[in-house]
Amino acid sequence: MEYMKQINMVITENMYASLITCYSRQDKMEAAEGVLDMLASRDQRVHWVSYVPLLCAYAQRGMVDKMLKVRLPWLQHFQVAFVGLLLVFLYLML
Numbered sequence: 001m002e003y004m005k006q007i008n009m010v011i012t013e014n015m016y017a018s019l020i021t022c023y024s025r026q027d028k029m030e031a032a033e034g035v036l037d038m039l040a041s042r043d044q045r046v047h048w049v050s051y052v053p054l055l056c057a058y059a060q061r062g063m064v065d066k067m068l069k070v071r072l073p074w075l076q077h078f079q080v081a082f083v084g085l086l087l088v089f090l091y092l093m094l
Helices: 002-006 015-025 027-043 048-060 064-069 073-093
Strands: none
Touching: 015 027, 015 048, 027 048, 048 064, 048 073, 064 073
């Protein structure tokens, strides 16, 4: 990440999503989660695109409890609908 900044590479949401995907494919789930934490700590708006690979990784591993703990800012008022959506998503991933 620091190298990309040094060479003035434009870092997009898709790059963050790719980084999360890479970590999760290596079973480094804490590092994958850390990417979102890093974005939030830098006061950057975390786009929904960044959440998708993490939710997919949780679904593939059957980690429903972790999926339910993900707090999506744009769905604060729709948590019940979100839980239903996650369950459908998990069903489709298995």
